[in-house]
Each structure stands twice: as structure tokens, then as C-alpha cells.
Amino acid sequence: MAAPMEAARRDELKAEKWDLIPFAEAGRRLNEAVENEISTTDLVAIIFSAATSLRASDVHLESGKNDALLRLRLDGLLYDVARLPRGVYDDVLGRIKLIAGLKLNVVDVPQDGRFTIIRDGDEIEVRASTVPSEYGETAVLRLLDPKAVALDLEDLGLRADDLDIADKELKKPNGMVLVAGPTGSGKTTTLYAFLKKVHTSELKTITIEDPIEYHLSGIEQTQVDPKAGYDFASGLRSILRQDPDIILVGEIRDLETAEVAMHAALTGHVVFSTLHTNDAAGAVPRLVDLGTKPAIIGPAINLIVAQRLVRRLCEYCKTETPMSPGLAENIKKLMTKLPKRVDKTNVKPKIYSARGCDKCHNGYRGRVGVFELLEVDDALENLIAEEVTEETIREFARKQGMIEMQTDGILKVFSGVTTLDEVERVTGPLKWPR
Known part of the structure; x- marks a missing residue:
């Protein structure tokens, strides 16, 4: 006792x-x-x-x-x-x-x-x-x-090629980075990791959050107070009068917040925020639904990250599992469809199952992110300005080499990080290439 x-x-x-x-x-x-x-x-x-x-x-x-x-x-x-x-x-x-x-x-x-x-x-x-x-x-x-929170970019679970993309976009001197996903998908942790990556003592970084979840050294953090009239939109306007270089807005919920944040991104600030959408392509129509003009969305946004959290296999008891002929064929097709930027030499198609032991209770211990990163380049910027559908944006991103969340999850299965069951639980029924 x-x-x-x-x-x-x-x-x-x-x-x-x-x-x-x-x-x-x-x-x-x-x-x-x-x-x-x-x-x-x-x-x-x-x-x-x-x-x-x-x-x-x-x-x-x-x-x-x-x-x-x-x-x-x-x-x-x-x-x-x-x-x-x-x-x-x-x-x-x-x-x-x-x-x-x-x-x-x-x-x-x-x-x-x-x-x-x-x-x-x-x-x-x-x-x-x-x-x-x-x-x-x-x-x-x-x-x-x-x-308990991984606040280093390298600890989030991004693959090497996605990490390179994130690192490149975070080095830009202005523009917006959006993180999309449902409640509990790890968006705040990713935002904080991005913030930690770009913040230095020579820059002024201010946040407006609801609520402040973790305290970050050297960063001014503020919290919304609706009773006092301090919401995301009004708070963001106040923050812009404080001569910031980097701004974090906890969530974009309305047109006013979206417009002020994008104006800040277009006028020399680095802006981080989140949206409640299912995937990266869905972030653009969500902003349009709020009333944001498509013509400013593309120029303002550098990167959209969508994510979920899957349970991580226990290192003490995970077990390699034989593949059925059908699964092996699906995996073979997936491997041939991967874009060139994925280093296939380190991808060994194996699958594992959760067994359970005294150290983990159920075969899993901890969680890791599965991601998709959508870079907004000139071509996509022009496409967004045409007010195209979400599916058009998604198909364009695929052709440009974006690895979708489910595929990222399956690649993590091959690495022994998680299971196909987990990937299916958080991303939906598995969709294999035809």
C-alpha cells in the first residue's frame, strides 16, 4: 500500500x-x-x-x-x-x-x-x-x-521526406501553416513543436489559445476570455499591435479570425493555426465556407498538415504476423505507387500485431501521429483561386506526390510502429491501389 x-x-x-x-x-x-x-x-x-x-x-x-x-x-x-x-x-x-x-x-x-x-x-x-x-x-x-508531450519536430512521427517538407516550409519568413484534424488528434502538440522550431530569442512570438495547455518558455501566451470580449478575432487584432514576428492562433472558427490571420500572413508574419477538417484538402473549402475569399487563401497559406493519432505497438511484445496472399498483393501495388521522394530502401513490408504483456496491458504503449502534408505552391494557389472542389484539390495533391494519412499509417505499420487495425480505426476502411 x-x-x-x-x-x-x-x-x-x-x-x-x-x-x-x-x-x-x-x-x-x-x-x-x-x-x-x-x-x-x-x-x-x-x-x-x-x-x-x-x-x-x-x-x-x-x-x-x-x-x-x-x-x-x-x-x-x-x-x-x-x-x-x-x-x-x-x-x-x-x-x-x-x-x-x-x-x-x-x-x-x-x-x-x-x-x-x-x-x-x-x-x-x-x-x-x-x-x-x-x-x-x-x-x-x-x-x-x-x-508527456513531444515538442521537438523530430519526435512527432513525421517520415524523413515529410520532415524535409515541414522544415522547408517552416523556414519561410512569412505565411500561414494550418494543422487540421478532429478534437484529440494531436493538433496542439504539432503546433507547439512547429512553434518551438521557429522561435528564437531575436523574434517575438505571441499566442492566443483556448485554453493554454502547456507553458512554453520565452513565448508570450494569452488565453481567450469570452466574458471579457477577448475572443480569437479581437485577441488577434490586439496581438498584431504588439509587434509580433510569429503568431499562434489556437483555432480558426469564424470569418473574422480567418481574415485577420491571413492578412497577418500576407504582411510579413508567420502564423500558425488549426482547423477542424478531416484531411488537408478539406481545409480549403472549410475556409471558403467561412466566407474567406479563395483569391487570398492560396497566397496566405504555405502548408496544410492533417493528422490523426494511432496507438504505438509495445516494443516488448509486438509480434510479426504472416501476410495473406491478398494482403501481400495489395502491399505490392502500394509500394509501386509510392512517389519517388519516399526512400523505399528503408521500407520493408512486414506487418505486426498487438499481443499484450505486463508492461503494456493491451499490446500498445503511447501514440504517434499519422500525417499528410499539402504544400501550397503556385500551381495549387491558382487552382484554389478557381474555387474548385475538395476532391479536385485532393486529386491534384496526389498527382503532386502527397502521401495521404492512411498511406503514411501503412508505412508506419511496415516499420513496426503500429498495426493495420489501428490505421483503419483512425483513418477509415483501408483503400488499396487498384
Whole structure:
């Protein structure tokens, strides 16, 4: 049993740094703590010791009729860890609300707060959210661990040829780089990695985010505050009066933000932002749908990156899997269709499966990005100005040699990084060349 945690400030929580443990062991420790009726403070600390040791991104506390379910989101998927008796759950939730600065007597409206976990000298920020449900309040705690985020461009998972493209586009003195994908696809991490790559002490870099997820040294970070009238559009206008060289806008959601950001990109600034679209080609019609004039989209944008996150195979237990004749034929066709910029000498068509061991629980450990990079050159700029369809842009990009996300994922399968099942899960049914 873990030793009791030492006292912390009201907005802080002390957690232990456990050695690498199996998922089942974390559940056993939590259930043992509940059975031994340890103090609420210590139980909450053990919950977060388990969460941080397993590298969970979120802790879910879900209220039920007779008890509550504790779940952890690991590598993008939720797993049940323990059930908490009703009385224990109420005490745990009360403790979390207290350190997160939430009102203890308010249970019928949503609340948001934050606190900090101190673990082995490191600080992990936690965003707390509660909502009323049928059987009482339910809480989700988002863990923001700076050490869990790869902020170096080389660590994102880009292939060598895509890394060269990104590096080339990031060296341009002005223009916009957009990162596209759904919520939870790793867009913020990629933006921060890009920002870290281009920022120097001789340049002024300012961000406007919703919210600030990770604190970046040497960079001025601001956060939207809708109640004060400080949204992305108004914040961006204010930032432009601060003599910035590099600007990060957390998300383009409306026409005003899009127009101000593109004007900044066209007038000597480097601008980074995100869009909620399924792929790189879809970013252009999304901007047009917002009301942006196609004639300025092409000149403003240098690069569009679309991405998803796949689970990374556990290095301790991954297993090479024989290929069926049909799969082998599909892979052969794929290899012949790859553009010249892909170094085929390092591509060895093998596939692997997830087995599971004490170190990983389910055959996977960590996540890595799958990407597609769309460079906006003069030819594509002219095409965009003609207000062509998304499919026309996509087909043009393919002919120019763009590697689509699914293909990038399959190439990562060959490298033993992930599985075909994972690639299909995040990119849709596998589409092989005909």
C-alpha cells in the first residue's frame, strides 16, 4: 500500500511516482485502498498516482445508481479501473472539487476548475470539469503533463521526406501553416513543436489559445476570455499591435479570425493555426465556407498538415504476423505507387500485431501521429483561386506526390510502429491501389 501523501496547498495535490506497473496492478492498488478505508486525501492521491504512472490523459469519475466507475483514458481509449462505493465516491469528488476551486454546494450546474499535481518535483496541471447527471455529479479530469508531450519536430512521427517538407516550409519568413484534424488528434502538440522550431530569442512570438495547455518558455501566451470580449478575432487584432514576428492562433472558427490571420500572413508574419477538417484538402473549402475569399487563401497559406493519432505497438511484445496472399498483393501495388521522394530502401513490408504483456496491458504503449502534408505552391494557389472542389484539390495533391494519412499509417505499420487495425480505426476502411 502506498504511504500517505504529505500535505499540499489547497490548489495542489501530491502524488507518488510509481515504477512502470501493469494496468491490473494499478486497479489492484486502488481497490485495496478502498477496502482498507484509507483517508479521502490519500485515496485521491493514489488515483492520480495511478493515472500519471500509466500516462493517462484523462481520469473519468462516472456516477451510477449505487456506486461510481473510475476510468482512465490511455492512448485515446477508455478503460475501467475500479468501482467506488457511493459514499467513497462522494468524498473523492468533494476533495477534487475543493482543490480545483469549485463550489462544494453546487451540484446541479456544470463547473470548471484546475489544480496542480506535484509528482517527484514535476508539476502536472489538471483541468477539472463536473456536470450533473441522472445519479449525481460526474467529473472528468484532463491531465496536462509537459513531459508527456513531444515538442521537438523530430519526435512527432513525421517520415524523413515529410520532415524535409515541414522544415522547408517552416523556414519561410512569412505565411500561414494550418494543422487540421478532429478534437484529440494531436493538433496542439504539432503546433507547439512547429512553434518551438521557429522561435528564437531575436523574434517575438505571441499566442492566443483556448485554453493554454502547456507553458512554453520565452513565448508570450494569452488565453481567450469570452466574458471579457477577448475572443480569437479581437485577441488577434490586439496581438498584431504588439509587434509580433510569429503568431499562434489556437483555432480558426469564424470569418473574422480567418481574415485577420491571413492578412497577418500576407504582411510579413508567420502564423500558425488549426482547423477542424478531416484531411488537408478539406481545409480549403472549410475556409471558403467561412466566407474567406479563395483569391487570398492560396497566397496566405504555405502548408496544410492533417493528422490523426494511432496507438504505438509495445516494443516488448509486438509480434510479426504472416501476410495473406491478398494482403501481400495489395502491399505490392502500394509500394509501386509510392512517389519517388519516399526512400523505399528503408521500407520493408512486414506487418505486426498487438499481443499484450505486463508492461503494456493491451499490446500498445503511447501514440504517434499519422500525417499528410499539402504544400501550397503556385500551381495549387491558382487552382484554389478557381474555387474548385475538395476532391479536385485532393486529386491534384496526389498527382503532386502527397502521401495521404492512411498511406503514411501503412508505412508506419511496415516499420513496426503500429498495426493495420489501428490505421483503419483512425483513418477509415483501408483503400488499396487498384
